[in-house]
Amino acid sequence: MMLSLQAQELKIIANSFDGDEKKGITTFKGDVKITKGFDKLNAQVVKVFTNAKHTPTKYVARGKVTFYIKSENNAIYKGKAGKAIFYPLKKEYHFYKDVNIKQLDQKKQIIGEEVIINTVAGTAKASGGGKGPVIMTFELQEETKK
Secondary structure, eight states: OOOOOOOOOEEEEEEEEETTTTTTTEEEEEEEEEEETTTEEEEEEEEEEEEETTOEEEEHHHHHHHEEEETTOOOOOEEEEEEEEETTTTTTEEEEEEEEEEEEETTTEEEEEEEEETTTTTTEEOOTTTOOOOOOEEOOOOOOOO
């Protein structure tokens, strides 16, 4: 079995940051823009949690969150939410509050209060969070008889 590790540059731009190496928490504030490879995440505040090896284990974004992500199977998602949590080791995104996600390559859309996307497994889960139904819109290809 061959294992391929690809290092990608993580770039974070913000108006300010405050880091605590002992706690493993760095907080970025004000027009935060994160880019890693194809993926982009924007928010007002982002906290990055790291382990003892300084590897990010969780990102928590709040306030006018917008994103553009690509899954392992090349699905492309664009959307917005009030809050987003990304678990890089699982490659899983959790979106909360007024979530609106479009899967651009499949012309699908999910609207809800809670949406979870696993970019490795290619799975999605959604909930209305008690505020109403989840809405999913997609395009159906109808077969035509010849």
